[in-house]
Structures are given as structure tokens and as C-alpha cells.
Amino acid sequence: MQIHPLITDSKSLADLCGRISKSEFVAVDTEFMRENTYWPELCLVQIANDKEAAAIDPKAPGLDMKPLLDLLTENVDVLKVFHAGGQDIEIVHNLTGQTPFPLFDTQIAAMALGQGEQIGYSNLVDAYLSISLDKGARFTDWARRPLDKRQIDYAIGDVTHLSMIFPMMLDELRKTGRGSWLNQEMERIADPSNYVTIPAEAWRRVRIASRKPDVLGRLKALAAWREQEAQDKNLPRGRIIKDETMADVASHPPRTQEDLGKVRGLSAAWKTNDIGARLIHALNEAQPLPKNEMPERDPRKPGLGKEGALVADLLKLLLKIRSREINVASRLLARSDDIEMLAAGVRDELSILEGWRYEQFGRDAVDLVEGRMAFAVQDGKLRMTRTER
Numbered sequence: 001m002q003i004h005p006l007i008t009d010s011k012s013l014a015d016l017c018g019r020i021s022k023s024e025f026v027a028v029d030t031e032f033m034r035e036n037t038y039w040p041e042l043c044l045v046q047i048a049n050d051k052e053a054a055a056i057d058p059k060a061p062g063l064d065m066k067p068l069l070d071l072l073t074e075n076v077d078v079l080k081v082f083h084a085g086g087q088d089i090e091i092v093h094n095l096t097g098q099t100p101f102p103l104f105d106t107q108i109a110a111m112a113l114g115q116g117e118q119i120g121y122s123n124l125v126d127a128y129l130s131i132s133l134d135k136g137a138r139f140t141d142w143a144r145r146p147l148d149k150r151q152i153d154y155a156i157g158d159v160t161h162l163s164m165i166f167p168m169m170l171d172e173l174r175k176t177g178r179g180s181w182l183n184q185e186m187e188r189i190a191d192p193s194n195y196v197t198i199p200a201e202a203w204r205r206v207r208i209a210s211r212k213p214d215v216l217g218r219l220k221a222l223a224a225w226r227e228q229e230a231q232d233k234n235l236p237r238g239r240i241i242k243d244e245t246m247a248d249v250a251s252h253p254p255r256t257q258e259d260l261g262k263v264r265g266l267s268a269a270w271k272t273n274d275i276g277a278r279l280i281h282a283l284n285e286a287q288p289l290p291k292n293e294m295p296e297r298d299p300r301k302p303g304l305g306k307e308g309a310l311v312a313d314l315l316k317l318l319l320k321i322r323s324r325e326i327n328v329a330s331r332l333l334a335r336s337d338d339i340e341m342l343a344a345g346v347r348d349e350l351s352i353l354e355g356w357r358y359e360q361f362g363r364d365a366v367d368l369v370e371g372r373m374a375f376a377v378q379d380g381k382l383r384m385t386r387t388e389r
Contacts, residue, residue: 001160002052006152008060016047016054017067023049025079027162028072028100030088031142031155038230038237040091043142048159050167055155059145065095073098081166083107083121083158086189093195101190106162108185109169112178114327121158128165133157181332181356199227204295208247211295213288219250220293221286225279241266241279253283312343315365317375321382322361333361342369 007013020026031044045056045068058065072080073096080100082088084107093099110119115127122133140151173179188194203216203223210216226246230237241249245265254260257280261271270276316339323330334352341350342365352362364384367373376385 001048001050001163003156003160004052004054006147007054007056008063010062010064013056013063013065014067016052016056017071019052020047020049021071021075021078023051023078025049025081025104025163025166026071027053027081027159027166028085028088029082029155029158029162030091032087032091033141033143034236036236036239038234039094040087041143042091042095044147044155046155046159048156048163050163053156053160053163055152057147059143069096072096072100076101079104081106081162083124083162084118086194089189090195093192097192099190099192099195103186103190104166104182105186105189106165106169108189108332109173109182111185111329111332112181113169113172113176115329117329117331124165125161128168129161131161133161178328181328184351185332197227199224202227206243206247208250210251213291213294215251216289216294218253218283218286219247220289221282222246222250222279225282229275229278240275249279249283254280256280308340308343311369312340314368314375315339315343317382318365318368318373318384319361321384322364326360328360333357334365339365342366 004012004016007016027048029046030042031046032040032042034040042058045058047054047056047068056065056068057063069092071078072092080103082100082103082105085100085103085105089099089103106124107119110124111117115124119127122135125131125133134154138154142151170179173182200220203220206219206223208215208219222241223246226237226240229235229240233240237243242265245263248265249263254263257276258271260266260276260279261268263270266276270279316336319330319334319339323333334357338350338352342352347353347366350362351357352365354362364373367386368384372387373384374387376383378385
């Protein structure tokens with residue numbers, strides 16, 4: 001495989017993308033910094049097909065990134081291959097408003113091939129290529145220039161290895177007939193809505209015990225205010241105000257800005273400065289959360305009760321047995337919410353009762369709930385047996 005020098009000029013990047021645009025796939029990885037910012041700072045992009053690989057410096061003066069971004073988001077003939085690509089996809093979405101498409105995530109594929117729930121990249125490389133990676137450059141400062149040879153070699157290695165592993169995984173998926181098992185998961189991570197932050201909805205990510213409309217209304221206002229402050233200042237949310245402090249302020253709101261100086265977790269300076277004034281304004285403008293926005297349990301999911309919880313536990317045991325038998329990650333096979341709803345008597349719109357999940361797990365799960373299957377120990381192993389009602 002040809003390894004190019006670090007690309008820092010527009011012509012070299014355009015030429016590389018022109019060649020790779022004729023490939024069946026391109027392996028993609030990024031290096032970024034986000035410890036001190038709201039928006040991830042893109043520092044390096046690495047791409048490779050089966051013939052060539054390169055690292056691209058997005059910080060290079062005058063570099064036109066459009067050919068690369070078009071390759072990732074507009075060229076539907078080239079499959080984009082990532083490993084645990086959520087943050088890489090988020091960066092592309094931040095730059096373009098689109099997600100790479102079509103895409104393939106090797107971490108998700110590994111779930112269908114008996115490699116566990118969330119296999120790390122180093123373990124994946126070891127499993128498929130018997131190569132132990134040097135992780136020394138992983139936590140370097142990718143924003144500092146110039147990048148040294150060790151950093152660049154480490155970064156390019158991520159995509160050269162990925163470009164070798166992907167065909168091997170694809171061949172396994174074809175032989176086992178499990179390629180279609182991944183469609184739903186790949187579509188999920190490609191959904192652009194996963195990477196859009198709406199300030200008015202930010203409160204839903206904050207844990208709070210209260211279900212009072214006035215408290216939740218204040219939380220909604222505070223979370224939206226924090227999101228805007230974090231974006232404007234390009235700071236992590238927690239640098240503005242931590243979740244637990246925000247939930248406490250929503251539950252026990254200070255009456256005046258002066259009172260902010262008494263709130264644990266806030267700087268005493270907030271009792272007189274502009275950011276404190278904006279927080280108090282957000283609180284004063286808050287309205288009780290409307291009834292139609294109140295968080296509710298899934299309307300399909302009635303309370304389990306003690307007996308239902310026991311049934312759910314039996315279903316989870318069945319899931320472990322079946323996952324072991326077919327060598328697939330249990331998380332790919334069934335989600336806890338679906339199992340609990342099945343235990344509660346729900347039969348409509350459950351993913352485990354559709355397609356391949358029904359064939360591999362759902363049918364037996366229903367039979368267990370309805371008394372047509374039971375657990376038994378055979379040759380020292382826990383197995384499922386058919387029963388007669």
C-alpha cells in the first residue's frame with residue numbers, strides 16, 4: 001500500500017479524493033481535541049482504500065476541504081468504513097450538516113461476529129491481524145504543529161489496518177448470512193438527527209428526580225440557556241454549570257441574583273456578573289412544562305410489577321443463552337426495553353418480534369412467556385427445552 005506524505009495543499013487533496021472516489025470503500029478516521037471546547041476541534045483526517053492511504057491536515061493554511069467532504073457525504077458509490085465512528089460522524093455533520101453515507105461501522109459488525117459488545121480498535125486489530133498497536137501517540141496534543149512522524153504514522157495506521165480488516169469482516173458476514181442483521185444499526189448511526197443539538201430539548205439529558213411541571217419548566221429554561229452559553233463561548237457544558245448544580249437550581253431556585261453566591265457549584269462572582277444575570281433572566285422567564293411535554297413512560301410499556309420483573313429476568317437469561325449459542329452480542333440481538341415490554345404483555349412494534357431477531361430470539365422468547373419453553377440443565381449446561389401445555 002502506498003502511504004502518502006502529510007497532505008497540506010488543496011491540489012494533493014483533490015487528486016487523492018479523485019482517485020479514491022473510484023474505490024468501493026474508504027476507511028476513515030479523525031483525530032480531534034474537545035476537552036476544552038464545546039465543538040470538537042478537527043486536527044487530522046486519515047483515509048485509505050486498499051491501495052493508498054494518507055493523513056490530511058485540516059489546519060493547513062488555505063486547504064480546501066470540499067473534495068474530501070464531498071467524498072464523504074455526496075458520493076454514494078463509495079462505502080465509508082469507520083470503527084466506533086460516532087464522534088467522527090459528528091465532526092463531519094458539524095462541518096456539512098450531513099452524515100457520511102453509505103457507511104459501515106466495524107464495531108457494530110463485530111457484534112454480529114462474536115467479538116463482544118463494544119470491542120476496542122486495538123483488540124479488533126489484534127483479533128484480525130495479530131498486530132499489537134503502540135498506543136503511545138494516542139493521547140498526544142493533535143492541535144499542536146508541527147506534527148511529528150510518530151503521530152502521523154500512528155494516525156495513518158488506524159486506517160491502513162481498518163482497510164485490511166473490513167474485507168475480512170465482509171467476507172465473514174457473507175459466509176454467515178449476517179450482513180442484513182446490521183442494516184438497522186447502520187441506519188441508526190447514519191441518522192443526522194443524532195448529531196443535532198436543539199437547546200429547547202437539552203433538558204431531557206439531565207437527570208432530575210422531580211416530575212413537577214414548574215421544576216421541569218425551570219430545568220428546560222436553564223438547559224437551553226446553558227447550551228447557548230456553551231456554544232457562544234465554545235466551552236464544554238460542564239464548564240458553564242454542571243448537571244447536578246443545574247438540577248438543584250431548578251428544584252430550589254434562588255430569588256435574586258445576589259442569592260447565586262450561595263449556590264454550591266457556582267462561582268461567587270455570578271451574584272454580580274453578566275452570566276449570573278442571564279441565568280436569573282432564564283429562570284424568571286421559565287414557564288411550567290406543558291402537559292404534552294411531560295416525560296412519560298413508553299405508552300406501550302405498562303408497569304411490570306413483581307411477577308413481570310421475574311419474567312423479564314427469565315427472558316434476559318434466555319437472551320444470554322441464545323447469544324452464546326449463536327455467538328452474537330446480546331445487545332445486538334435484543335434491548336432491555338423490548339424485553340421488559342414483552343414481559344409486560346406487549347406484542348406490537350417490538351424489534352425482537354420482527355425479521356432476523358424474531359427468528360433468532362423472539363419466537364423462543366414468546367414461547368417462554370407463554371409456557372411453551374422451559375429451562376433445563378443438560379450435560380452441565382443450561383439449555384432451553386420445549387414443553388407441552
